[in-house]
Amino acid sequence: MTKYGLRARVYTLTILPTLLIGVLLATYFIYNRNQQLQHFAIQQGIDAIEPLAIASEFGLARNSRERVKEVININRRKQSTQIHSIAVFTANNQLFVTGSYHRSLGLLQVPAGKPLPTSTQVIEKPDYIIVRAPIWADSEDSFSRYTSGQPELLGYIALRLDKERAILLQFRDTTIAIFIVCLGIILSMLFAYQLVRNATRPIAKMVEVVDSIRQGRLDTRLPNDEYPGELEMLKTGINAMAKSLAEYHEEMHQSIEQATSDLRETLEQIEIQNIDLDMAKREAQQAAKVKSEFLANMSHELRTPLNGVLGFARQLQKTPLNTEQRDFLQTIENSATNLLSIINDILDFSKLEAGQLNLERIAFHLVDTTEEVVTLLAHSASGKNLELVLDVAPDVPTGIYGDPLRYQQVLTNLIGNALKFTSQGYVVIYVNARKQVANTPFILEVTIQDSGIGIAQEQQEQLFQAFRQADASISRHYGGTGLGLVITRKLVQQMGGDIQLESTPGQGSSFTFTIECEVADIALGDPLPMEKLSQQTLFVYEPMSATRLSLEHTAQRLGFRLVSFDSSSVMLNELCHIRGNKPNVLLGMTAEQSTQELLEEVQRFSQLTDNLLIAVVAHDSESIRQLIYAGATHCLVKPLQYRKLAAQLVDHTPLKESQLPLLDPHPMPSHYPIRILAVDDNPANLKLIATILAHRVTAVDCCQSGQQALEQLQQHHYDLILMDIQMPGMDGIQTTAAIREHYPDFSTPIVAVTAHASAGDRQRLLNEKLDDYLSKPVDEDELIAVIHRCCPTVIGSIHQPVERLSPPTETTKEESSNHDGYDWKLALKRSANKPDLAKEMLQMLKASALQLPDEIEKALNGQMEEAQLRQVIHKFHGGVAYTGARALEKLTEQLETALLQGQPIADIEPELFELIDACQALATISETVPTPSTN
Structure with missing residues (x-):
């Protein structure tokens, strides 16, 4: 209406x-x-x-x-x-x-x-x-x-x-006319009233009936009064409609009752299915958990022997060997490295698929972090005579918030992939900053371009599929699992970006990925002498155009003046006409250029500048010595690091004989002028650490509690503190907090020593103001690496880059040498190959094993709580970790993990009885170190 x-x-x-x-x-x-x-x-x-x-x-x-x-x-x-x-x-x-x-x-x-x-x-x-x-x-x-x-x-x-x-x-006439009009209106109103009375009353009645029907009263009908004309037909239609609706409503009510009954039966079946699905879900989750545990255990089980193979292969290469033996060892090392890379890829892929890979958000120096990856891969590029170039745009911010470890993993995968599939030419890494739109995160764009074999268009779709490569023959020729790009893409997407590929067969490939970042508003990295750099001029001869462009961007970022030449003769002629202050000169060496040719260039240019820099492709100690003797001031290894270049531009002092690189590629200082404090409640741990460091540092002090550590700090100054985390009374975290609180200006690094070093535990330890961590059992190389990282100013620069420690690995499960459950070879390795120390560690373990069953009996009888039992097991586990008792070490680790997870003593009662039997069996082990057999 x-x-x-x-x-x-x-x-x-x-x-x-x-x-x-x-x-x-x-x-x-x-x-x-x-x-x-x-x-x-x-x-x-x-x-x-x-x-x-x-x-x-x-x-x-x-x-x-x-x-x-x-x-x-x-x-x-x-x-x-x-x-x-x-x-x-x-x-x-x-x-x-x-x-x-x-x-x-x-x-x-x-x-x-x-x-x-x-x-x-x-x-x-x-x-x-x-x-x-x-x-x-x-x-x-x-x-x-x-x-x-x-x-x-x-x-x-x-x-x-x-x-x-x-x-x-x-x-008179007007009055008569108005009267006639009024009379006509009155007559019209009379006729209208009669019409309304005869038409609207029936219609109003029909409206009432229809409204009643709408409200559900389907038995309502119009009376059998006579209605004029079409209204009679409308009355008949409304009554018929009401009758049909009543019949339909009855049928619908019956259908609803039937459907409700069927729905009840269906819901009962669905409830049964939900119960089955819930049980299946729990079984699947349990299977996934078992799978994750299996992968973690496999990680430990596989990485440990691989690390052993790699370590001993590298140690064996330092001994006198003939050419054939050295080739065999190099093959063993390469095979083990490839296998370790495959294992890492599979583990990362499984974490990404399970959604268990969490990204960190910390501030890091973008340029330094990128240079670390490129520097580590430079050796692979030089081995294939490839030009590796890093080009960072001037407008790229130096500090950003993100996950530096995963960012480096993405770079390592893409650059390593480019190096693997490029046999000649170059690999260039471009780092650019996209224009930032208002109210959006900063977009970082990285492009890795190579001159390799390229990829056909129809094969590019398979690159980002798991366990697939562009060509089935590639995996046989180049190796790999096909997981690298899959992991890279998932990591990039998890960082809020995407990855794209442009490639032409025979002309190389170009991978470009973007990630969302936030610019760090804090100063990162060591400051550069920008004022001195602005006063410097650098003449560059570099045959590679990409390297010249990278140097130009570096000059814009650092503020010095750069003049580049594509011909050495032109630059030599230009230098001859310069009077007064001579500019710095940088000569770039290509992979095809011989050392003799570069020596001739050095002799010509050394007379025309006070600071002659040489950019070499590979770190060859003998070649660098020859270039320095020929007149070069410094030698820089490609790709050029901007901090080293800035330092050489400011410091024009030539290298002295003592500063030249040693011919031994792996020098290792034998004694560090530092004093170390070791804190651990386990005497065996303290004795092993003290023995390892006895001939490495000036002094080592040991204490068995956090309170003793505080007392020692009042008497001596230490360059490094090794802090056990789980100790009775004041644990390692509480002791660290007390040290930081009592000594506000305390700058000595504190390193956490723990047997549980998962990703979450490690991040938690670093958040507790600890500077680094060391996993048990303590390895000599890892301990030396921690000393290098934490005390660089005391012991000098590190000769080779040291990676972060890998997660703690389990020992191999090979058969024991002398006794079932005890491996003397492993005991010797963990005691720094000192038989007397191995026997002493075994005696201390036997003494602890004699006391442990009584403590376990107290726990089984309810006289000891879970927390106290965990401390007892942890202390015993620390002592076992430095011996060769494999079975005992694994059993104590399982018990400690179960207690950490909050399991009651009743649930681990069988394992406790097994531990009592293992302690009793430990007494039968001989303390005589066997002599290694020879074939």
Whole structure:
């Protein structure tokens, strides 16, 4: 329905036409009647005045006022009701005679200065009409008054007619017209009312019935009253519709009951299925957990022997070997390295698939972090005579927030992939910053471009699929699992970016990835001497265009002036014409260029500059010595590191003999001038650490509790503190916090020593103000690496980059050498290959094993809580870790892990009894170190 109802519409459509027609007719009738009355009054005046004008001629011609007045009075008596006044005027416009005097006689007179009327003249006013008619001397008696054949104007007669009667007639006619219109409207309203009564009442009844049906009362019907015309048909239709709805509602109710019954049965079945699915889900989660544990265990089980193979292969290469033996060892090392890389890829892929790989968000130096990866891979590039270039755009921020470890992993995978599939040419890494849009994170774009074999378009889709490579023959020729790019893509996507590939077969490939970052608002890295650098000028001859562009960007970032040349002879000629301060000179060496050619270049340029820098492709100690002796100031290894380049531009002092690289590629200092404090509650751990460091550092102090460590710090200054985490009373974290609190300016590095070094535990330890961590059992190389990382200013620069420690690995499960469950070879390795120390460590373990069963009995009898038992097991586990008791070490580790997870003593009771039996069996092990057998 619209805004207006049916009743209003009927009234409107009935009354409005009648009203409009009546008003229009009445208006026409009144207007036409007024015009008729007006015309009639004027005509009546004309008909009265013209005979008077003729009749007045005789009296006016003879100047007989009585004769004219008599004529006027006779006429006025006949039409006294219409004529208000009448007068005759002479030709001089002077009053001649009037029927009676009135004040308004002046209205009858022609205004002065206007001509007299020569014909009948009518003047209409709102209340009266003035009629003037000329009086001519045209009778027979007036012939003498003719002039030039025309009658003479004797004067004129004027009369005034009142409109009162006409107005009364107009009012009467208007009243009658309005009355007729009102009568028509009333009759229309009567007809409309009757129509509404006969039509709207049935319709209103129908509306009530329909509304009742809408509310659910389907038994409502219209009465059997007689309705006019189509309303009867509508009544019949509504009743039929109500009947159909009632029948449909009944059928629907029955269908709903049936559907409800079926739904109940379905819900019961779904509930049963949900229970089955829940059980299957738990089994799947348990299987996934078992899978993760299996992968972790496999990681430990596989990495340990591989690390052993790699370590001993590298140690064996330092011994005198013939060419064939050295080749065999190199093959063993390469195979083990490849296998370790495959294992790492599989473990990373499994973590990504399980969604267990969490990204860190810490501030790191972008350029330094990128250079670390490129520097580590530079050796692989130089081995294949490839030019490796790092080009960082000047507008790239130095510090960002993100995960540096995963960023380096992505770079390592892509650069390593490019190096693997490139046999000649170059690999260039471009680091750019996309324009930042308002309210969006910073976008970092890295492109790795190579001149390798390239990839066909139809094969590019398979690159980012697990265990797939572009060509089936690639894995056989180049090796690999096909997981590197899959892991890279998932890591990039997890960092909020994407990776793209552009490649042409035979022309190389270009991988570009983007990640979302935030610019770090804190200063990172060591400051550079920017003021001194701005005063430096560097002349560069570099055949490789990509390297020249990289140096130009480095110059823009560091602020020094760079002049590059693509010809050494042109640069030599330019230097010869320079007088005064000589600029710095950098000569770039290509992979095809021989050392002799470069020596000749050095001899020519060394006389023209005070600071001659050489950029070599590989770190060859003998070649560097020859270049320094020939006149070079410093030798830099490609790809150039901007910090080393900045240092050499500022410092022009040539290298001394003692500063030249040693011919031994792996120098290792034998004694460090530092003092170390070792804190551990296990005497075996303390003895092993002290023995390992006895010939490495100046002094080692040992203490068995956090309180003793605080007392030692009051007496001595230490360069490094090795802190056990789990100790009775004050543990390692509490001791570290107490040290930081009591000594606000304390700068000595504190390294956590723990047997549980998972990713989460390690991050938690670093968050507790610990500087580094060391996993048990303590390995000599790892311990030396920690000393290098934490005390670089004390022991000097590190000769080779040391990676972060890998997660703790389990020992191999090969058969024991002497006794079931004890491996003397492993015991010797863990005691720094000192048989006396190995035997002493075994004696201390036996002494601890004699006391452990009594402690376990107390726990089984309820006399010891889980926390106390965990401390006992942890202390015993620390002692076992430095011996060769493999089975005992694994059993104690399982028990400690279970107690850390909150398992009650009752659940691990079988393992505790097994530990008691293992302690009793330990007493039968001989303390004689076996002599290694020879074949």
